[in-house]
Amino acid sequence: MDLHYFLSWKVSLLLLLVPCGLQCMSVHIVNQEPVHVIPGQQLLLKARIEHGPLEEVSSVTWEWEAETGITQERVTLATCPGRSLKCAGIRPNVHVNIGEQETTLEINGYNAADGGLYTLTVTDHRGAKTSAQCIVREYEEVHHVSVSINVSHSTLVCGEAWGTDPHFSWLHERAAITNSVGRVSKDGITLLVTKTPICGHFTCMVSNKLGHSSATYTAAPCEAEGRGTTAAVVCPILLLLVGGVLAFVLWRRHRHSNRGERLHEHLDDTI
Ligand SMILES: *[C@@H]1O[C@H](CO)[C@@H](O)[C@H](O)[C@H]1NC(C)=O
Numbered sequence: 001m002d003l004h005y006f007l008s009w010k011v012s013l014l015l016l017l018v019p020c021g022l023q024c025m026s027v028h029i030v031n032q033e034p035v036h037v038i039p040g041q042q043l044l045l046k047a048r049i050e051h052g053p054l055e056e057v058s059s060v061t062w063e064w065e066a067e068t069g070i071t072q073e074r075v076t077l078a079t080c081p082g083r084s085l086k087c088a089g090i091r092p093n094v095h096v097n098i099g100e101q102e103t104t105l106e107i108n109g110y111n112a113a114d115g116g117l118y119t120l121t122v123t124d125h126r127g128a129k130t131s132a133q134c135i136v137r138e139y140e141e142v143h144h145v146s147v148s149i150n151v152s153h154s155t156l157v158c159g160e161a162w163g164t165d166p167h168f169s170w171l172h173e174r175a176a177i178t179n180s181v182g183r184v185s186k187d188g189i190t191l192l193v194t195k196t197p198i199c200g201h202f203t204c205m206v207s208n209k210l211g212h213s214s215a216t217y218t219a220a221p222c223e224a225e226g227r228g229t230t231a232a233v234v235c236p237i238l239l240l241l242v243g244g245v246l247a248f249v250l251w252r253r254h255r256h257s258n259r260g261e262r263l264h265e266h267l268d269d270t271i
Pocket residue numbers: 150152153
């Protein structure tokens with residue numbers, strides 16, 4: 001077999017094994033959806049472009065549209081011819097970069113109106129288009145924390161309205177929850193109270209990158225248990241004391257009367 005023939009056979013076999021063959025461009029946005037951006041900070045969307053060895057990117061377009069609403073109009077943020085490394089968008093704070101296998105969209109000074117559905121469209125050298133989409137929302141601070149009790153299940157449930165990525169934690173009388181007080185569920189939302197009766201202050205604290213907020217459930221004061229233990233310790237001591245005094249008094253009386261008897265006996269003898 002001649003070498004050239006062998007090589008071309010091998011190359012075509014390889015191309016068959018490549019899932020997309022020669023003509024199959026794919027794009028996907030790397031960011032985890034939905035992307036949350038803190039107002040005033042930078043929105044950075046990254047996308048990977050994969051294409052066959054004979055394909056070429058001829059242009060990249062990023063578009064925006066509102067996530068909901070009546071007018072589903074797409075606004076073009078930037079259209080860039082392939083291979084140009086950097087290209088400006090329609091606004092001075094919008095920048096698009098294009099690399100060998102990736103493209104990024106940057107929006108500096110993000111504001112609430114930038115939230116929505118972003119669409120990336122990549123066009124290959126033959127004019128075939130491939131798209132990927134991504135939802136972008138504003139990163140919101142923690143709102144309206146509340147604690148409710150589920151009496152039948154001895155659980156306290158922490159609620160939070162619409163903050164982004166809330167993290168829950170619990171305190172009892174301003175201290176971390178110990179095993180003698182209860183157990184916190186994996187997601188942190190529920191506290192199963194093992195302490196009976198349920199007493200004291202239970203605080204749920206919800207936090208995210210922008211701050212924290214808390215709410216407290218107040219049960220009956222916990223002093224009852226304190227008094228109980230004091231009574232349990234003090235009572236036996238008192239009983240012992242009283243018993244001891246009584247025993248002493250009895251013992252003294254007994255000794256006196258014995259002495260009296262002996263005195264009588266002595267007197268009798270001498271008489
Ligand atoms: C209490 O919790 C249980 C278990 O999670 C649930 O099935 C029940 O509906 C809850 N009761 C109330 C009043 O929320």
